[in-house]
Structures are given as C-alpha cells and as structure tokens.
Amino acid sequence: MAPLTLLLASITATAIEAAGRDLVFHVCPKTDALKRPVDSRHSVTVGAATIRTEHDTVIEAVAAVKMARSSGYEGNVTVMLCKGVHTHTTPLIITAKHTSASGVTAFVGRSSTLDAGYVVTGWQSTKITPTITGLIANIPANLSSRQLWVNGVRAQRAHAAPIECSGGVVNPSIPCPPLIGGTQTTEGYTAVPTKPIDGQPPFTWLIGTEFVFGRGASGASWTEPRCRVHSIGAGPRMGTFNITMEQPCWKFATTKGSQSVKFPSDIENSLALLNKPGEWFADFDQGKIYYVPLPGQDAASISAVLGTEAPPVPPPDLSADFGTAAIRVLPGAQNLLFSGITVTHITWNQPSGPGGFVDLQSGFFATGGALHGVPGAMWMTGVKNVVITDCSFVHLGLSGIVADGGSQNINVTLSTFTDLSGSAVSVGNVSDPIATPTTQDQDFFIDSNQISFTGQEYRGCAGVFAGYVAFTSIVHNAISDTSNGAVCIGWGWGANNTMQQNSVSYNHITRSNTVLYDCGSIYTLSAQPNSEVAYNYIENQELLYGSLYHDARSSGFHTHHNVVVGGPMWLYLQWGQLGAVNHITVEDNYHNQTVTGGCASPAHADTCQATGFCPTKYPPSTCGAVLIQNNVQVNGSVWPAAALAIEAGAGPRGNRHNTLK
Numbered sequence: 005m006a007p008l009t010l011l012l013a014s015i016t017a018t019a020i021e022a023a024g025r026d027l028v029f030h031v032c033p034k035t036d037a038l039k040r041p042v043d044s045r046h047s048v049t050v051g052a053a054t055i056r057t058e059h060d061t062v063i064e065a066v067a068a069v070k071m072a073r074s075s076g077y078e079g080n081v082t083v084m085l086c087k088g089v090h091t092h093t094t095p096l097i098i099t100a101k102h103t104s105a106s107g108v109t110a111f112v113g114r115s116s117t118l119d120a121g122y123v124v125t126g127w128q129s130t131k132i133t134p135t136i137t138g139l140i141a142n143i144p145a146n147l148s149s150r151q152l153w154v155n156g157v158r159a160q161r162a163h164a165a166p167i168e169c170s171g172g173v174v175n176p177s178i179p180c181p182p183l184i185g186g187t188q189t190t191e192g193y194t195a196v197p198t199k200p201i202d203g204q205p206p207f208t209w210l211i212g213t214e215f216v217f218g219r220g221a222s223g224a225s226w227t228e229p230r231c232r233v234h235s236i237g238a239g240p241r242m243g244t245f246n247i248t249m250e251q252p253c254w255k256f257a258t259t260k261g262s263q264s265v266k267f268p269s270d271i272e273n274s275l276a277l278l279n280k281p282g283e284w285f286a287d288f289d290q291g292k293i294y295y296v297p298l299p300g301q302d303a304a305s306i307s308a309v310l311g312t313e314a315p316p317v318p319p320p321d322l323s324a325d326f327g328t329a330a331i332r333v334l335p336g337a338q339n340l341l342f343s344g345i346t347v348t349h350i351t352w353n354q355p356s357g358p359g360g361f362v363d364l365q366s367g368f369f370a371t372g373g374a375l376h377g378v379p380g381a382m383w384m385t386g387v388k389n390v391v392i393t394d395c396s397f398v399h400l401g402l403s404g405i406v407a408d409g410g411s412q413n414i415n416v417t418l419s420t421f422t423d424l425s426g427s428a429v430s431v432g433n434v435s436d437p438i439a440t441p442t443t444q445d446q447d448f449f450i451d452s453n454q455i456s457f458t459g460q461e462y463r464g465c466a467g468v469f470a471g472y473v474a475f476t477s478i479v480h481n482a483i484s485d486t487s488n489g490a491v492c493i494g495w496g497w498g499a500n501n502t503m504q505q506n507s508v509s510y511n512h513i514t515r516s517n518t519v520l521y522d523c524g525s526i527y528t529l530s531a532q533p534n535s536e537v538a539y540n541y542i543e544n545q546e547l548l549y550g551s552l553y554h555d556a557r558s559s560g561f562h563t564h565h566n567v568v569v570g571g572p573m574w575l576y577l578q579w580g581q582l583g584a585v586n587h588i589t590v591e592d593n594y595h596n597q598t599v600t601g602g603c604a605s606p607a608h609a610d611t612c613q614a615t616g617f618c619p620t621k622y623p624p625s626t627c628g629a630v631l632i633q634n635n636v637q638v639n640g641s642v643w644p645a646a647a648l649a650i651e652a653g654a655g656p657r658g659n660r661h662n663t664l665k
Contacts (some may be wrong), residue, residue, distance in 0.1 A: 029065045030058045032086035051075035070102050079107040085116035092118035095314040100336030113344035121349025122310045127303035138296040145291040149351040151311040151401040152284045162278035162285040165270035192249040194239050207236050207245045209276035215268035224263040226522045228463045231360040253360030256370050311351030311401045335386030342392045347381045351401035367465035378426035380406030388412045396420040403427045410443040420454045425461035432471030437501035446474040452656040459487030463519045466492035480510045482655045490516040494529035498557030506535040512655035517547040524553025533560035541654035543569040550576025556583030567650045568595040576601035580611025587629040594647040596638045
C-alpha cells in the first residue's frame with residue numbers, strides 16, 4: 005500500500021475535480037439545489053451498478069460510496085459537500101466496506117457544517133416566579149438535551165451553587181457550602197433543607213435534578229461526578245426527608261474508596277432554580293423550555309439551539325456503543341480523509357440516565373463493568389490511516405475526536421476545537437496496557453490545532469488525552485482555558501505497558517486547570533521509554549499542581565527546554581509513598597517562580613532515589629535515576645534569548661507570537 009501522504013496527494017479538492025478517473029459524489033441539500041455544479045453526469049456506472057453522483061444528504065452519498073466499493077471500485081472516492089449547513093441528525097457510519105486498501109475515501113467540505121441542533125422558535129414572555137420574568141417556548145415532547153446555545157454561547161442549566169463552586173473563578177482554599185444537610189445513606193440521603201426555594205414544599209423540587217459533586221464534594225479534586233435524584237419521601241424524623249438517588253450511579257459514586265462523593269456542591273436542572281440571567285430549564289415531558297434572558301436579550305433577538313443526540317450505532321455494526329457521534333468510523337476502515345467540515349450542536353444524554361456520570365480520571369467513567377471515555381462527535385475504533393485537517397468541532401455536548409480500539413496512523417491537524425463538554429481529542433485506550441503491534445493504539449499525530457474551553461461540563465476531561473499509546477506526537481498546538489489538564493498522556497499508575505516514544509512538544513498552553521486540580525498543563529503517567537516533553541511554552545496555569553507534572557511511576561521522559569510562566573508550581577514529580585517517578589531527566593527549562601512539588605522539592609527529594617519506597621512488585625532497579633539540572637529561574641521581566649526562542653517556536657506552525665517581551 006502506498007504511504008498515506010502519497011495517497012492524499014492525489015485527492016486535493018482541485019485534483020479531484022480534474023481527475024476523471026476518480027469517483028466524486030456531490031452533496032447539496034434540496035434547498036441549495038442551485039449550488040450544485042453544472043454536470044450532465046448525474047450517475048456513474050461501476051461494474052454492473054449505476055450509481056447516482058448527486059445527493060441531498062451525506063447519508064445518501066455514503067450509501068453510494070458503499071455501493072461503488074461493493075461493485076469493485078478500489079480507487080479514490082470523494083464526497084464533496086456544498087458550502088453551508090447540512091442538517092445532520094443521523095450518524096454517518098463508515099465501515100471497512102466504504103474504504104479501500106489502494107484508494108482514499110475522502111469527505112471534503114467547502115466551509116460545510118454538519119449541524120445536529122434543534123432551533124427553538126416561538127419564544128414568548130412569561131413569569132417564571134413572581135419576581136423573575138423569562139421566556140418560554142414549545143419544543144417536541146420526544147426531544148432531550150443537556151445543552152442550549154443562545155446567540156452562539158453555551159447557556160447555564162438552572163442551578164443552585166454560587167459561581168466559585170460551579171466553574172467560575174475557583175479558589176481551592178474556599179470550601180463550597182453544602183446545599184443539603186443530613187446523613188448519607190446507601191440509597192441517598194436522610195436530609196434537612198439548607199437550600200429553601202420560595203413557594204416550593206421542602207425538597208419536592210429536587211425530583212429529577214442532578215447532583216454535581218465538584219470541589220470539596222468528592223474525595224478526588226480531579227473528578228466531578230454527577231447523579232440524578234430518583235424520588236423524595238418522608239424521613240424518619242419530623243422535618244427530614246429521604247432523598248433516593250438513581251442507581252447504579254449512586255453505588256458507583258459512593259464505593260470509590262477515598263474518591264467517594266459526599267454532599268453535592270451544586271444542584272442542576274429544576275425550574276425552581278431558574279432565577280439568574282443566562283440560565284435555562286427544559287421540561288421535556290411537557291415539551292416546554294424556559295430561558296432567563298441576559299441584559300439586552302428578548303424573544304425577538306435571541307437565536308437558541310438545543311443539542312440533539314444521534315442514536316447509538318446498532319448491531320451488527322457495533323454491539324455496544326456508549327454514546328452518540330456525528331461520524332462513527334468502525335473497525336477495519338482505512339485510508340480516510342476529512343477536510344473543511346464543521347461539526348456542531350450534538351448532545352450526549354447518557355449522564356442523564358440511571359448510570360449518571362461517575363468519572364475516575366480524565367473523564368473516563370464506570371459503566372457496564374468497564375471504563376469508557378466521553379464519546380466524540382467523530383469516533384473511530386480500530387481504524388488505520390486517517391487524516392482530519394482544517395475541520396472544526398464547536399459547541400458540542402461531548403468530546404471532539406476519539407480514536408481507540410487499536411487505531412493507528414491518525415493525523416489531526418490545522419483544526420479548531422472550542423466549547424466542548426469533554427476533550428478536544430482523546431486517543432488510545434485505558435484497558436489494554438500490553439498490546440500487540442496490531443492492537444496497539446499508536447502513531448497519532450496531533451499538530452497545529454487551536455483548542456480552547458474544553459471540559460465545559462465533564463470537567464475532569466483533559467484538553468488532549470492520550471491513554472496507552474505509542475509513537476504519538478502532540479505538537480505545535482495552542483491550548484487554552486481547559487477545566488483540567490491541557491495535555492494528559494499515559495495510564496496505569498505504574499502498570500506494565502507497551503507505551504513508548506511519545507512526544508509533547510512545541511505547544512503553547514494557557515490557563516489550564518481552571519476548575520479542577522491535582523493535574524497539570526502537561527501531565528504524564530507510568531513508564532513511557534524514550535519519550536519527551538520539550539520546547540513547550542506554558543503560562544498562567546490556575547490551580548495545582550505542577551505546570552510540568554510527572555505523576556505515579558512516570559519514567560523514560562526527557563523534560564527539557566520548556567518555558568513556564570506563572571502558575572502555582574512549575575514542576576511536580578510524584579514522590580515515594582505515592583509512586584515515585586524514575587528514570588526522568590528535567591533540564592534546561594526556564595521558569596519565573598520558585599515552587600516545586602513531590603520529589604522535585606527538597607522535602608521529598610530523596611524519596612525518588614530511595615529503594616525503600618518501591619513496592620515489592622517493582623524491583624529496586626526501577627527506582628531512582630531522577631536528574632534535575634541546569635534549570636533557570638528568571639527574576640524580573642527580562643527573559644534570556646533562549647527562552648524567547650522557545651516561546652516564538654511554540655504553538656501552531658505559521659502562527660507565531662511573543663508575549664514574554
């Protein structure tokens with residue numbers, strides 16, 4: 005098979021139009037018929053099949069691609085999308101039967117948008133409470149969503165907590181006040197009201213709400229579980245109430261050992277809580293949606309869109325799908341190109357169900373006896389040779405791109421990711437540490453992307469996550485305003501694995517860890533021989549811990565020539581009792597503050613060299629070999645020329661900056 009780069013060289017947009025030997029399908033919605041190219045060839049003959057070449061939907065075009073492949077066509081096939089919005093509420097499913105070993109299957113847009121959103125119209129003024137005036141509209145009774153965007157901005161679901169407890173400016177030293185008091189039980193709580201609602205009988209307004217266990221409400225500062233209230237009943241004493249939580253969510257959330265939840269830091273999704281401008285609530289059973297407008301907004305001036313969910317991929321294509329996707333690429337598919345396409349307004353409703361969302365780390369949650377990640381708008385499993393370039397993933401209730409299940413040679417370049425409930429890009433699995441060459445998630449190249457405002461709902465998610473991966477490069481990206489870490493790579497907390505030769509380099513990272521902490525701008529786990537963290541420019545991480553953070557049993561890293569500006573701690577190396585790092589060299593970095601943590605600090609420095617902290621399953625030879633040298637602390641505003649050069653070289657290629665000056 006020809007190298008992927010050679011295959012792709014023949015399918016640029018201009019080459020496709022000019023090459024009569026390539027098969028091209030055009031997609032324009034019926035309302036955009038005038039945009040279709042003037043072409044008398046409305047069908048093509050492949051083998052014994054006659055196949056239409058012009059289509060109203062992408063789904064129709066994909067069926068035509070499959071027909072061409074099944075009729076023996078092995079060359080390049082391109083689906084060209086007209087400019088504009090393509091309503092997209094059915095998943096685009098791509099299998100091995102749509103692709104070829106000797107040709108590329110391409111989906112090329114011209115500023116084309118796959119939009120799954122439901123536009124809410126018919127807003128009217130209404131009294132939500134005696135003192136709150138809002139807007140109300142009708143929506144389909146069978147619709148369900150977790151997100152509403154108003155004038156292109158994600159609106160906040162009606163909720164109870166003050167801003168410092170719900171994703172605003174966060175100070176870990178300020179505890180979030182409990183919203184209910186009482187006693188935790190195996191079914192929920194025996195509680196007394198601490199959050200009275202005007203005009204509401206005590207606690208009845210809680211039925212159907214979602215408890216959020218954020219900072220101070222969970223034993224893990226890097227997770228934020230969510231469980232719904234199932235029912236309310238009279239308690240054992242006068243003035244108390246039994247709150248019964250949904251199962252199995254409650255069992256998952258309260259049996260996590262030291263990470264188990266306590267009392268909620270926020271309560272979402274009740275009309276009784278709808279009292280602040282910019283918030284919304286939907287009664288999907290009754291087909292009603294409410295919104296409290298911001299200053300300057302009214303029924304005539306708002307454009308409101310609910311995210312919708314495509315159905316999971318049914319058998320026999322995939323027997324168990326735990327989410328929705330606009331584009332679902334299944335095992336065996338190969339040689340794919342996606343270019344010039346925007347995906348938007350998709351929700352993910354599983355967290356609203358009985359299992360809730362009980363995350364353990366980086367947005368991975370327990371369900372069905374296994375760990376699963378937040379699904380992606382584009383989700384690839386067991387695929388090979390894919391390029392995603394010049395695409396956008398915006399306003400999404402899930403992650404942007406997910407690739408796992410033995411996916412290999414996946415390139416994500418020159419794309420934009422913003423306002424996502426999950427991660428921008430998540431690659432690799434968290435369940436198969438010892439992979440064979442054919443099952444290893446490897447050869448991911450994530451380069452020159454613009455990534456911002458990730459983890460808007462599932463706040464434990466990283467901007468970019470990589471699990472058990474090998475030969476992976478996360479380079480030249482601009483990443484900002486991530487709720488947790490910006491780049492998290494590795495899994496297993498020291499488990500034997502086949503990770504190796506990974507690189508996190510030349511990235512420009514700004515304001516990571518804005519909501520959760522105990523992570524870093526760049527965070528690693530477990531042994532990854534011959535890997536590096538280098539030439540990154542990191543500024544203004546908001547919460548602990550290190551901007552450069554090598555966690556439990558990280559080893560095999562050369563961390564060098566990074567610039568760290570501000571933040572609570574420039575370097576953290578996990579120390580002995582919590583799983584000491586080993587075989588790590590940290591050198592030639594520049595930073596402007598003094599704080600270090602773990603065995604990078606004098607208090608624990610010896611624990612990363614001492615064999616006494618190695619558990620018996622780890623031989624003493626795995627301890628030690630931690631070298632910290634030639635790092636430069638910069639005092640004042642004048643940075644060395646070498647630091648300025650690192651800053652100038654970080655971020656997307658061709659998009660340079662220099663703020664240190």
